[in-house]
Amino acid sequence: MNKEINTNENNFEQCIKCTICTVYCPVMAVNPDYPGPKQAGPDGERYRLKDPKFFDEALKYCMNCKRCEVACPSNVKIGDIIQKARLDYSSKKPGLREFALANTDLLGTVATTMAPIVNGTLKMGVVKSAMHGIIGVDKHRQFPSYSGQKFTTWFRKNAQSKQEEYSRFVTYFHGCYANYNYPKLAKDFVKIMNALGYGVHLMDKEKCCGVALISNGFKKKAAKQAATNLDCIREAVRRGEPVLGTSSTCAFTIRDEYEHILGMDNSDVRDSVMLATRFIFKLIDAGKAKLVFRDDYRRRIAYHTPCHMEKLGWSIYSTSLMKMIPGVDFVMMDSQCCGIAGTYGFKKENYPYSQKIGEGVFRQISEIQPDIVATDCETCKWQIEMSTGAHVENPITIIADALDVEATIAANK
Amino acid sequence: MKFDSIIIGGGLSGLVAGISLQSKGRRTLIVSAGQSALHFFSGSFELYNTDKSYQEALKGLDESHPYSKMGIERVLELASGVPAFFSQAGIKLLGSADCNHFRLTPMGVRKPAWLTLDGYVKIPSDGKFPYKNVTIANLEGFLDFHTEFIAAGLAEQGVNARICSVSLPELDYLRTNPTEMRSTNIARAVKGDVLGALAQKLSAAASGTEAILMPAVLGLESPQAAESLKARCDLPVEFVATLPPSVPGIRTQLMLRSYYQKIGGTYMLGDTVEEGLFEDDILKGIRTVNHADTVFEADSFVLASGSFFSRGVMASQEGVYEPIFGLDVDAPSDRGQWYQEKMFEAQPYMKFGVHTDKDFKVSVSGRTIGNVYAAGSVLSGFNAVKEGCGAGVSILTALDVAEKITR
Numbered sequence: 177m178n179k180e181i182n183t184n185e186n187n188f189e190q191c192i193k194c195t196i197c198t199v200y201c202p203v204m205a206v207n208p209d210y211p212g213p214k215q216a217g218p219d220g221e222r223y224r225l226k227d228p229k230f231f232d233e234a235l236k237y238c239m240n241c242k243r244c245e246v247a248c249p250s251n252v253k254i255g256d257i258i259q260k261a262r263l264d265y266s267s268k269k270p271g272l273r274e275f276a277l278a279n280t281d282l283l284g285t286v287a288t289t290m291a292p293i294v295n296g297t298l299k300m301g302v303v304k305s306a307m308h309g310i311i312g313v314d315k316h317r318q319f320p321s322y323s324g325q326k327f328t329t330w331f332r333k334n335a336q337s338k339q340e341e342y343s344r345f346v347t348y349f350h351g352c353y354a355n356y357n358y359p360k361l362a363k364d365f366v367k368i369m370n371a372l373g374y375g376v377h378l379m380d381k382e383k384c385c386g387v388a389l390i391s392n393g394f395k396k397k398a399a400k401q402a403a404t405n406l407d408c409i410r411e412a413v414r415r416g417e418p419v420l421g422t423s424s425t426c427a428f429t430i431r432d433e434y435e436h437i438l439g440m441d442n443s444d445v446r447d448s449v450m451l452a453t454r455f456i457f458k459l460i461d462a463g464k465a466k467l468v469f470r471d472d473y474r475r476r477i478a479y480h481t482p483c484h485m486e487k488l489g490w491s492i493y494s495t496s497l498m499k500m501i502p503g504v505d506f507v508m509m510d511s512q513c514c515g516i517a518g519t520y521g522f523k524k525e526n527y528p529y530s531q532k533i534g535e536g537v538f539r540q541i542s543e544i545q546p547d548i549v550a551t552d553c554e555t556c557k558w559q560i561e562m563s564t565g566a567h568v569e570n571p572i573t574i575i576a577d578a579l580d581v582e583a584t585i586a587a588n589k
Numbered sequence: 590m591k592f593d594s595i596i597i598g599g600g601l602s603g604l605v606a607g608i609s610l611q612s613k614g615r616r617t618l619i620v621s622a623g624q625s626a627l628h629f630f631s632g633s634f635e636l637y638n639t640d641k642s643y644q645e646a647l648k649g650l651d652e653s654h655p656y657s658k659m660g661i662e663r664v665l666e667l668a669s670g671v672p673a674f675f676s677q678a679g680i681k682l683l684g685s686a687d688c689n690h691f692r693l694t695p696m697g698v699r700k701p702a703w704l705t706l707d708g709y710v711k712i713p714s715d716g717k718f719p720y721k722n723v724t725i726a727n728l729e730g731f732l733d734f735h736t737e738f739i740a741a742g743l744a745e746q747g748v749n750a751r752i753c754s755v756s757l758p759e760l761d762y763l764r765t766n767p768t769e770m771r772s773t774n775i776a777r778a779v780k781g782d783v784l785g786a787l788a789q790k791l792s793a794a795a796s797g798t799e800a801i802l803m804p805a806v807l808g809l810e811s812p813q814a815a816e817s818l819k820a821r822c823d824l825p826v827e828f829v830a831t832l833p834p835s836v837p838g839i840r841t842q843l844m845l846r847s848y849y850q851k852i853g854g855t856y857m858l859g860d861t862v863e864e865g866l867f868e869d870d871i872l873k874g875i876r877t878v879n880h881a882d883t884v885f886e887a888d889s890f891v892l893a894s895g896s897f898f899s900r901g902v903m904a905s906q907e908g909v910y911e912p913i914f915g916l917d918v919d920a921p922s923d924r925g926q927w928y929q930e931k932m933f934e935a936q937p938y939m940k941f942g943v944h945t946d947k948d949f950k951v952s953v954s955g956r957t958i959g960n961v962y963a964a965g966s967v968l969s970g971f972n973a974v975k976e977g978c979g980a981g982v983s984i985l986t987a988l989d990v991a992e993k994i995t996r
Contacts, residue, residue, distance in 0.1 A: 198771055199839060250900070253860070458883065461590060
């Protein structure tokens with residue numbers, strides 16, 4: 177009955193100028209060049225509608241974390257308003273750096289083929305300095321390592337044929353990170369789903385969800401990839417399979433940004449796209465599945481809520497699953513932005529702000545002293561690992577590592 | 590997903606209900622659609638606008654008033670426990686459960702108050718301002734604190750005020766964007782060693798007066814910054830509320846929430862309850878926008894969704910309604926009866942809210958829902974502004990309802 181309350185056709189008119197969003201904007205707290213969510217969003221929108229020349233290029237400092245929307249008591253889609261304005265009004269054309277950061281599939285495919293060389297090269301000081309000076313990727317940033325073998329290659333060689341032994345299936349949206357950088361996460365997902373009695377299908381033509389394209393100004397290309405993904409998702413849904421992801425940002429982008437930012441209708445499949453932890457928790461909660469854990473697994477785990485997970489509101493699923501592991505000493509961290517926001521923190525003009533924004537998260541980790549920081553986002557993982565030295569894993573990997581596979585298979589027969 | 594009690598609304602009333610139920614051993618969930626009106630907190634909670642004792646003043650209230658539904662004895666009994674309740678979360682409140690003291694508004698006006706956050710200007714019940722000569726110090730470039738108004742207000746109370754402005758190099762970067770030089774950004778910058786420099790400048794500027802009055806812009810996460818500044822100043826430092834956002838209000842919200850989570854409560858922010866699943870006049874569960882087909886079940890529910898500001902109650906051309914469950918509301922259908930012609934008179938719509946029985950149980954089409962209680966400003970029957978009872982109703986009905994649920 178009570179759909180999200182919209183009292184106006186123009187969503188920004190619901191803003192009552194209460195300033196609550198400005199309190200929770202991570203950027204505004206460290207960078208006075210950013211006009212803040214109220215000014216950049218609903219206030220500025222009135223002017224931009226009158227004349228696009230009122231567009232302020234400083235809106236590029238918005239990280240699209242959506243914490244303003246989570247805080248807003250009047251349901252104003254502040255983050256969406258700002259993102260759309262950037263795509264529709266900015267006169268700055270994306271450059272080489274934006275192209276390189278945004279085209280994750282292209283970069284990933286090339287890099288995995290030459291992984292040892294790429295990984296070594298990206299660690300070299302001279303290369304870092306060159307990238308810093310020439311294209312503007314900050315020299316302090318550590319690039320995530322590329323895997324020598326893509327997850328999809330491994331899957332087709334080693335796992336695909338076995339999947340047909342199952343009678344129930346899920347489709348996996350692995351995303352770029354699990355495919356090119358960290359296939360272990362994807363393999364862990366397959367391990368858990370198989371143990372629960374589900375076969376895993378991949379999408380025929382999975383493309384990057386497009387989040388980096390959107391934030392770097394490539395709207396057309398993002399829409400093209402979104403269309404391909406939505407076709408594949410529809411195919412999975414027709415087969416009766418939910419589409420599960422292991423990255424909170426991929427899931428969020430497909431569910432919300434496709435519609436809100438790219439203007440694509442995904443309403444027929446939106447509810448079928450979700451994070452794996454949500455799907456698994458719901459199976460267990462309904463008594464339809466069981467996870468059995470090893471009794472020798474002992475870890476102190478602190479959970480960091482990625483911004484897009486905060487927006488999805490789904491951390492309860494990931495954290496509830498980890499709390500089921502008997503040997504886990506679980507600590508929930510205060511939800512704050514880690515500062516990286518995908519490709520944002522790679523840009524040299526953003527790097528210092530990015531690190532300043534993350535201070536609260538880094539401080540909490542050094543106080544908690546966990547064995548593992550758990551988080552559902554790969555770029556949060558890079559940022560936290562680089563900035564604190566902590567060991568960071570996706571909850572799916574933690575569950576897979578703690579799982580008693582044989583006992584779980586037996587319990588779900 | 591099953592809980593013992595679910596609270597809809599994560600502001601003052603929802604958090605008080607949540608903490609109270611959780612500490613009585615219940616497994617609870619709070620669902621909050623955005624941040625709360627605590628972000629505009631004045632620094633003081635009000636119980637009732639009166640110069641008499643509460644005992645005497647509350648006697649005259651209409652029987653539809655939430656305090657009358659609770660009973661005066663019960664109101665005063667619960668009120669006396671409120672400072673201890675908040676101190677569990679590290680929030681220190683000063684005041685009595687018998688009668689008002691006064692607070693100082695950002696416009697320099699003296700207003701009755703029940704409990705005032707430690708550190709704020711607190712004028713005793715006799716109305717005598719504690720100092721004769723004070724210094725009102727602002728931070729250079731901060732636009733949400735109006736020293737001249739405050740000085741004029743104090744002059745009417747016979748207090749001399751010297752006005753000064755203190756500049757801190759650590760705030761220079763904020764001043765490059767004056768419209769965004771907000772209280773919360775100042776709070777983030779003025780901490781640690783900066784407090785020492787601020788203390789020195791304040792002490793120097795205020796020498797010869799008895800006390801320093803400054804905007805309440807210190808300490809977003811804990812009261813530590815304010816305490817540290819006080820310890821380093823030669824003179825007493827007292828805080829005065831700023832225009833929003835309110836740093837101490839946000840701190841209060843954060844501390845209540847963090848205490849609630851520490852004792853095991855689950856808090857979901859930025860989610861809207863879409864519908865209730867009813868069976869035989871009992872609410873079995875709720876569904877939310879973020880969680881789609883996940884049903885959150887509970888034995889009892891507390892509706893603490895706020896008034897018009899928080900959209901717990903809404904008005905349209907067709908009438909006043911409660912948007913989540915379509916509960917019965919106390920509001921006339923004739924729009925002519927919603928307003929008074931004179932803006933500053935008591936406006937009838939201020940009293941609109943959800944209809945409840947004596948136990949604060951809600952109803953749909955006249956049928957009482959046996960396990961849903963309303964608390965706080967979503968309730969009907971009181972005018973929070975004119976009666977000065979918004980916080981009192983929020984806190985005390987939440988405590989009352991939590992006890993009814995666990996009884």
